[in-house]
Amino acid sequence: MVSEQRRLKRKEHYILNRNIILEKERLRRINNPELYKEKDKRKSIKRSETRIKIPRSQSSTYNLTNAERFKELWITEELILYHLKIIDEDNTIFYKYGLTKNLKQRLEKISYKVEIVKTITIDKYEATYLEYNLLKNVKKYIPIKKFKGYTECFIK
Numbered sequence: 001m002v003s004e005q006r007r008l009k010r011k012e013h014y015i016l017n018r019n020i021i022l023e024k025e026r027l028r029r030i031n032n033p034e035l036y037k038e039k040d041k042r043k044s045i046k047r048s049e050t051r052i053k054i055p056r057s058q059s060s061t062y063n064l065t066n067a068e069r070f071k072e073l074w075i076t077e078e079l080i081l082y083h084l085k086i087i088d089e090d091n092t093i094f095y096k097y098g099l100t101k102n103l104k105q106r107l108e109k110i111s112y113k114v115e116i117v118k119t120i121t122i123d124k125y126e127a128t129y130l131e132y133n134l135l136k137n138v139k140k141y142i143p144i145k146k147f148k149g150y151t152e153c154f155i156k
Contacts, residue, residue: 062099067128074124081127083117086110086143086153094141096153097134099127110147 014021067074080103084096095117100106107114122130131152138154 062124062128062131064128064132067125071125074128075126077124078121079124079127081120081122081130082106083119084110085115085117086112088112089144092141092155094143094153094155096149097131098149098152099124099131110149111145112143112147 062079079099079101082096082098082100082103084098084107086094086096088094098106103116103119107116120127120130135152135154139156140151141153141155143150143153
């Protein structure tokens, strides 16, 4: 309880004296540039070392822009286009189209009772356009429990 009161007092003090505190910090940085440059340099090295760069062509964003951008590569790769029947918590039956490389792993991420209606294995480029066209004229449905890809759900 005491530490909570102390924290609130510090926060109140900061709010009341914010401009003064920030100005003192700015002056400290100006007067000690070596100290702060070294700290900033270490931070940027650590961040860049831990950052993993994923090439755009390897991204899991299957959209028409990427399909055209990486057409040559995507024609050589295969994906599974799936059609699922799902029952929501309120017993509403809805459906989902989607694309995946591994259907078993994909189904494990959907926290509903799922029935596979149909699957097709085709190249990534064609699959992206097919999914887009299938979802164009459907009545969208938002499930009670959201999951990755819930925006591709619909009711008949």
